[in-house]
Amino acid sequence: MRYKIILAYDGTKFAGFQAQPNQRTVEGVLKKAVNKIAKEPTPEIQIYGSGRTDSGVHALGQVVHFDLPIEMSEVNMLNALNSILPLDTVVKKVEIVDQNFHARFTTHGKKYEYRMALGKFVDPFKRNYTGHWKFPVKIELIENAIKDLEGTHDFSSFVASGSTVKSHVRTIYQASVREDKAQNEIIFEFYGNGFLYNMVRIMVAVLAEIGSERRPVDDIPRLLEVKDRDQARGTAPASGLYLKEVDY
Amino acid sequence: MRYKIILAYDGTKFAGFQAQPNQRTVEGVLKKAVNKIAKEPTPEIQIYGSGRTDSGVHALGQVVHFDLPIEMSEVNMLNALNSILPLDTVVKKVEIVDQNFHARFTTHGKKYEYRMALGKFVDPFKRNYTGHWKFPVKIELIENAIKDLEGTHDFSSFVASGSTVKSHVRTIYQASVREDKAQNEIIFEFYGNGFLYNMVRIMVAVLAEIGSERRPVDDIPRLLEVKDRDQARGTAPASGLYLKEVDY
Numbered sequence: 001m002r003y004k005i006i007l008a009y010d011g012t013k014f015a016g017f018q019a020q021p022n023q024r025t026v027e028g029v030l031k032k033a034v035n036k037i038a039k040e041p042t043p044e045i046q047i048y049g050s051g052r053t054d055s056g057v058h059a060l061g062q063v064v065h066f067d068l069p070i071e072m073s074e075v076n077m078l079n080a081l082n083s084i085l086p087l088d089t090v091v092k093k094v095e096i097v098d099q100n101f102h103a104r105f106t107t108h109g110k111k112y113e114y115r116m117a118l119g120k121f122v123d124p125f126k127r128n129y130t131g132h133w134k135f136p137v138k139i140e141l142i143e144n145a146i147k148d149l150e151g152t153h154d155f156s157s158f159v160a161s162g163s164t165v166k167s168h169v170r171t172i173y174q175a176s177v178r179e180d181k182a183q184n185e186i187i188f189e190f191y192g193n194g195f196l197y198n199m200v201r202i203m204v205a206v207l208a209e210i211g212s213e214r215r216p217v218d219d220i221p222r223l224l225e226v227k228d229r230d231q232a233r234g235t236a237p238a239s240g241l242y243l244k245e246v247d248y
Numbered sequence: 249m250r251y252k253i254i255l256a257y258d259g260t261k262f263a264g265f266q267a268q269p270n271q272r273t274v275e276g277v278l279k280k281a282v283n284k285i286a287k288e289p290t291p292e293i294q295i296y297g298s299g300r301t302d303s304g305v306h307a308l309g310q311v312v313h314f315d316l317p318i319e320m321s322e323v324n325m326l327n328a329l330n331s332i333l334p335l336d337t338v339v340k341k342v343e344i345v346d347q348n349f350h351a352r353f354t355t356h357g358k359k360y361e362y363r364m365a366l367g368k369f370v371d372p373f374k375r376n377y378t379g380h381w382k383f384p385v386k387i388e389l390i391e392n393a394i395k396d397l398e399g400t401h402d403f404s405s406f407v408a409s410g411s412t413v414k415s416h417v418r419t420i421y422q423a424s425v426r427e428d429k430a431q432n433e434i435i436f437e438f439y440g441n442g443f444l445y446n447m448v449r450i451m452v453a454v455l456a457e458i459g460s461e462r463r464p465v466d467d468i469p470r471l472l473e474v475k476d477r478d479q480a481r482g483t484a485p486a487s488g489l490y491l492k493e494v495d496y
Binding site for chain 2: 058089122
């Protein structure tokens with residue numbers, strides 16, 4: 001039986017999604033929980049995520065699949081996983097899917113949200129759950145500029161130097177920004193067919209600079225053109241980033 | 249010069265407010281910051297809080313005062329403290345007050361808020377910031393029962409066994425509860441002239457049991473009468489408790 005699960009996690013205390021030796025990772029705790037349920041140590045059950053998230057990055061709707069040699073109902077799997085998983089990880093939904101489903105290879109799109117807290121000082125309750133930008137922001141400048149990211153582009157200016165993928169061409173179906181005045185936050189949303197290493201965080205840093213007039217409002221077409229990471233400069237902190245949804 | 253400061257802190261990583269040897273406490277980090285600003289190691293400047301908060305308990309409006317041998321404007325003090333303090337503590341307001349003000353001895357009232365998350369599983373993003381109650385709740389039962397706590401009573405049934413104060417008589421000016429349906433939380437608020445050790449957390453545990461019909465709706469007058477801590481049973485977790493306001 002193949003199980004698709006949708007899970008949320010607070011990334012603060014994880015060294016990212018992907019399993020690494022001697023590190024606490026989402027994949028690590030989840031794989032351990034699944035194997036505990038299966039009670040079959042050999043062969044070890046592998047789990048497959050839609051993609052990695054970095055250390056400190058959160059998920060509201062990460063998707064993972066795995067094959068279990070025993071049969072268990074969706075609701076029993078949900079309860080079993082949540083009774084084993086640590087409190088910073090929760091399974092929101094379990095679905096039995098057919099063998100054609102693959103969490104990584106059959107994705108159609110991913111949606112990321114970035115929450116940026118404004119104000120002079122960091123709110124202690126938001127320090128792990130938002131980025132922070134202390135400069136005044138004109139939201140209409142960001143609204144204007146963010147549309148330049150939509151479409152199919154070579155995002156070489158927006159990829160961290162550690163990336164090893166061959167192509168930097170990705171499609172952003174939709175990019176938007178809104179203000180949450182009650183929370184004094186700016187919330188960015190990006191929906192696309194895939195994102196490069198640190199791509200969302202670099203885009204957000206550029207957009208914040210545009211919003212504070214530290215960079216011209218029409219700078220994004222230029223950055224896409226020059227394909228030079230150094231010209232994008234900053235990377236917004238991991239704490240504000242949420243993997244919100246993965247579509248298949 | 250006497251300075252009154254209002255501060256917020258995320259209590260998750262503090263061993264409570266009060267300074268203790270080899271423990272990270274709010275008083276400890278604040279005292280260190282104040283003494284760094286004063287640049288006078290002898291005699292050491294003492295700080296006085298409105299009262300303690302336990303490990304894991306948060307504050308939105310804790311009040312502290314201290315005397316500084318040098319003169320500094322309110323805004324400069326605010327900026328100086330926030331540039332030194334760790335990110336889980338923030339000073340929201342600084343006020344120069346006269347020598348009659350004392351953060352602990354001149355309080356008129358304190359307001360506490362308790363946030364209880366409902367639902368079967370713990371939300372990973374709320375695990376340090378709410379209590380959790382997985383049983384169905386009838387809010388009208390709590391609304392009814394909570395009013396029995398208002399007024400002047402002997403709260404001996406609602407004090408943790410570690411308490412050493414002589415009198416357990418306190419006055420609750422106002423006690424209320426509301427539902428936040430969007431967040432799926434119940435929020436309790438208590439405003440009184442003082443609170444005993446764990447008193448709010450014990451009251452919340454009793455009220456939650458009443459809301460889930462695990463205890464009769466008229467049980468509070470009986471508990472106040474019997475003055476027996478064992479009959480109140482539970483203590484809601486520290487993570488949901490916020491010191492919201494201190495009045496003078």
